[in-house]
Amino acid sequence: MCVNKLILGDNLEILKAMDSETVDLIYLDPPFFSNRNYEVIWGDEGEIRSFQDRWSGGIDQYIAWLKERVVEMHRLLKPTGSIFLHCDWHADAYIRVDILDRIFGQHKLINQIAWCYTSAANTKHRLPQKHDTIFWYAKEDNYTVNIDEIRIPYNTKTEANYKEGLKGSGTFYDGKIKSDEGILNEKGKVPEDWWSDIAIAARYPKNSPNNIGYPTQKPEALLERIIKCASNEVDLVLDPFVGGGTTVAVADKLKRKWIGIDQSVAAVKVTDLRLRRQHDIFSQPYELKLRKYDYNTVRNQDAFEFEAWIIKQFGGTPNITQRNDLGIDGKAAGGAPIQVKRSDSVPRDVIDRFLSAVQRYDKRLFEKNRAAGKPAGHIIAFSFGKGAVAEAARLKNKEGIIIDLKKVNDIIDYGxxxxxxxxxxxxxxxxxxxxxxxxxxxxxxxxxxxxxxxxxxxxxxxxxxxxxxxxxxxxxxxxxxxxxxxxxxxxxxxxxxxxxxxxxxx
Ligand SMILES: C[S@@+](CC[C@H](N)C(=O)[O-])C[C@H]1O[C@@H](n2cnc3c(N)ncnc32)[C@H](O)[C@@H]1O
Structure with missing residues (x-):
């Protein structure tokens, strides 16, 4: 089963449906609190709705909106897990005091990181605001941390930035810097809690992975540092505001498992295309969950994959072995057998055979369901013939046996x-x-x-x-x-x- 997932939807609902203590690292870069149009990135329906939700009631509403989501994130983290919340001057004070200190506890703040950058500014009455704040909180004291993994080699112009021919911006660490013990560590220097060696996306060449062409993209080097610092290979990294997919693209390269969520169709598809662009033999498969599925893709899936997939969409458990003697492909949530037919106009005799299979499969369960007026079994198909529908109705009315005929498009929407x-x-x-x-x-x-x-x-x-x-x-x-x-x-x-x-x- 695919652990890696790219999911379209409001993250609140999706986070609520996830199991507690399953995630190792959460990075989130929520939309900033600003009443400015440039905050609308994708301009699609999902995003505009979310924008209105957050903004209409001022800062209190913004904080309440974010807080209910962070409560869920805290629940999802393993005891060794950490959260990195990326924000800026608009709301950073409120986020620290009203959200993170309350949910994680004041003493769980590990670092308040300032990500410093330069870009054109024209301010006459104040100084240009050129840093973001990233709050790092751990769930418990024994959190995962790999400081040695993020050391910056001495005498190097740091970061992958420079590989891409980045122009200007960013300092680099000069040699002869001693570590705390006064000895140079051969791997380099531990970065301070202010990072000025990672440039903003706009400084990278256009259409490079770091600059796909939307305004809030975060550079890969930033996520690389965070992910290496606070997770290990095969750990699960979650980004509930995935945007253009920087977090999951980097997590994938670093062999972490990942889940990305965004409410905007455009964001999810940009991420999907970005992952496909970087796909190589080391890339892991992932599941893309949209609101609708493409009919041809669903229709042309490998038969066994389709069976397993649609049973899961139905909330059931597929059989592990390819074929059960009785033609039963899985079980519904209550234990009743499921058979999947990847066809249209399923005829009546399928019902007859399924009914006898269900009775042989578990006689007691069959009688129990019959007595309780619950389905004895479910058949999933693209459509059912008249004979099948009539037979299912007869069984129900005359014998009190419910065979549930479920159409694929009652389970999922496709287009x-x-x-x-x-x-x-x-x-x-x-x-x-x-x-x-x-x-x-x-x-x-x-x-x-x-x-x-x-x-x-x-x-x-x-x-x-x-x-x-x-x-x-x-x-x-x-x-x-x-x-x-x-x-x-x-x-x-x-x-x-x-x-x-x-x-x-x-
Ligand atoms: C600042 S961007 C994230 C950028 C990302 N870090 C990157 O590097 O590409 C914030 C994202 O949050 C998404 N978003 C806003 N409200 C959301 C919600 N309730 N659920 C899921 N995503 C949401 C927006 O669609 C937008 O893509």
Missing amino acids: SGPKVLITSKELEDYKYLLEASAESDSGIEFYSWDFDHNPEEGFKADIVIDKDGKQVKKFEPGEHSIAVEAVDREGLEGAGELTLKVKATE
Whole structure:
């Protein structure tokens, strides 16, 4: 079963449904408390709703909104777990005193980290506000901590930042700094509680993993330091405000398990595309939970995977072995057997055979359910034929036996992803205008482009977010395989492909 999950929804509901003491590390970067439009990042329905929830009642409402979520996060942490709450001057004092001290206890504050950065500022009446606050609280005293893992080598321009050709910003640690004992540790220096060696996303080259192109993206180096410091490999890292997915992308690279939640379809899909872009043989599989499922994907799943998956969606437990002699694929929450048919118009004889299987499977349970007026068993299928429906009704009315006929779309909602078209037009020497257009009932959220598409590797976005579906790009002479994915407002996606033949001009 997949531990790694990317979930669309209000984190409060999702956190409430999770088991206590299962998470090792929580990083959260909630929307800041500011009544400013730039705070709306994705601009989709889910986000705007959440924005209104938080803001309408001022700071008290914001704190109440965040507090109920942090209460759940505290419950989810293992005794050795920690939380890192990222915020800024708008609300940091309130968050520390009214939320974290109350829930975790004042003495569980490990560090108040200042993440310092520079960016353009034009303030005349105050100093530019150029640091964020990250509160690190532990659940108990024996929390996980690996200070040696985050030492900064002496004499190096620190951080992966520089690998990407980062311009300006950030200090670096000069040599000859002694550790507390007066001896240089060969791994380097422990960072203080102020970090000025990690630049903001906007300083990275456009479209690099650190700068996918939305405003609140946090740099990978920041999450790398936090995750290495306060978790171990295979630990579970949770980010309930996952945004563009920095936390889960880094957790995956560092071999941690992870769960990411966001209320915005755009955020969840950007994260999904980002994980697919960094996918390699070491990447772990993950489950993407949207509100709707793509009909074709559901329909074309491997039969055994489909059985197990739909039984879980139904709240049941699938059989571990591939086939039970009686054709029973799992059990419902109350123990009643389930059979899954990955077909339409299930005929009557399926009911007859299932009924005798159910009786043989557990006679006592069968009689108990019959006496209690509960279902003797459940058949899950895409649809049922008239004969099957009539037989189930007859059994119920005449014999008091309930065989529950459950349609897949009573368990999950599904829809069809957008249909996509790409066109190309040569503008001037090797420069092309590429235009994608797509249709979907819910409307298109954004497009993503893979300019060097290799079907075997899957879709690897070069441009993750493109709201208009228009790109102007220069190509080398030769044949180029270009793929685009359109994501609709439900999070369903559709793909289009184009082979572009660029002739060398004399
Ligand atoms: C500041 S951004 C997070 C950015 C992220 N750290 C990154 O590096 O990309 C905050 C995110 O919280 C999401 N959000 C706001 N309210 C939410 C809620 N109630 N449940 C889940 N996500 C929510 C927003 O959609 C937004 O993507």
